[in-house]
Amino acid sequence: MSDRIVEFDIAVIGAGIAGLTSAQSLRSLGQTVVVLEKSRGVGGRVATRRLYDTQADFGAPFLDPRGMLSQQLVQVLSRAGLVVPWTDTVYQIEPPPDQVGLSGQSLPPQTTSENRSLTIKSGMNPAATLSAPYYVAPTGINAVGKFLARHLEIWRSRRVQTVTPTDQGYWHLELEAIADSGDAAVPLAVQAKAVVMAIPAPQAVMLLESGESGLPRPFLDRLKAVEFDPCISVMAGYPASKQRELVQAEYRGRSLVFPPSSPLRGLFWQSSKGLGATQPVFVLHSSAHFAEQHLDAMDLETVGRELCDWAGEAVLPWFKDPEWIQVHRWRYAFCRRPLTQPLLTATTPLPMVCAGDWCGDRQLETALQSGLAAAEWVSDRLGGGPMPPLASLWEAIAQEK
């Protein structure tokens, strides 16, 4: 065990949208809160990478303000100038019926002009024309996480390794410093009266089974029942000359979705999100099936290029020839089998709540809802007051200097 231990009322594991939401709510009640995050950045799967003098959102590509909390968040972020409307149309790539293989996996479409063009789903299709536009952050979608992280005590590059109850009524958390953290001053252990575990359920299982948490078996069984799909994200930059071609072709496919049989799930025109892009940049998301087959590949670049080939076959031929690519594997991208309640709690041996987008089926909206519900539950356990509405909390954060 580490000899430097700092005490807090609450330790939040994970600086994704759920963890940050919990932490802000609890902080607003005057509780002492630390957020422990294994990455260097905040926002979790709402992630942006800086690369080649530009940036790419390689997790969630936009904010979809169709849930109540997402809508309120978008309103506050818009007023703060952090997000802007991006598109209200989702385009669907339709492979010709004769190109769907017997196995259901689509065959590469022929590169004829017909199937290269984008088929816009009619306005009658609710999946295609959005009642509210998607919003993006011109500086990168991780602006959302950075906003939600304001004024919080966050220890980055610290992976929580074990969570163990002590005889004094505290959870004891041992931390691992991630190699590139650079901040040796941050301690390697924390004690807290309550823990909010805001990480994907399978990661929570691994963490809890690596120590002596003393949590009841049914609690762990519920966590184990949650399943995620993986996704491989490719960030691809194309020659600057292709920008003119996009303009000339009146290319409008900012947000493209593919049929379930395709190796691609989505294709997003990253460089249309901000001003002044000098080259076209696109982000490709693989299907879960494709990701499962290639998740442990040693050579991820080759896997990424295969996805570019598919995009070239289905959309525009030059998508096959990026100037550069970077590839990221998300082992836990989308929850396939969620919990059927907004949080998972235990009071034995001590207060512990698990939260995140896997506590429902609405992704970011669920992460917000679950993070808030976790904070309410912890506040009840620790005798805190009533929770302020998130919208007013976010307004206050936006005003705070």
Ligand SMILES: Cc1cc2nc3c(=O)[nH]c(=O)nc-3n(C[C@H](O)[C@H](O)[C@H](O)COP(=O)(O)OP(=O)(O)OC[C@H]3O[C@@H](n4cnc5c(N)ncnc54)[C@H](O)[C@@H]3O)c2cc1C
């Ligand atoms: C490719 C992709 C596309 C997506 N598209 C959409 C979309 O279009 N619409 C939508 O609504 N949602 C989308 N999502 C999902 C959305 O991003 C998630 O639902 C949401 O961000 C989940 O937030 P969370 O806080 O529950 O979890 P996470 O974002 O996963 O946050 C968990 C955090 O915990 C940290 N962590 C994990 N283990 C530890 C540990 N042991 N110690 C310390 N820290 C730890 C992680 O680093 C991470 O920062 C997409 C996700 C991906 C990957």
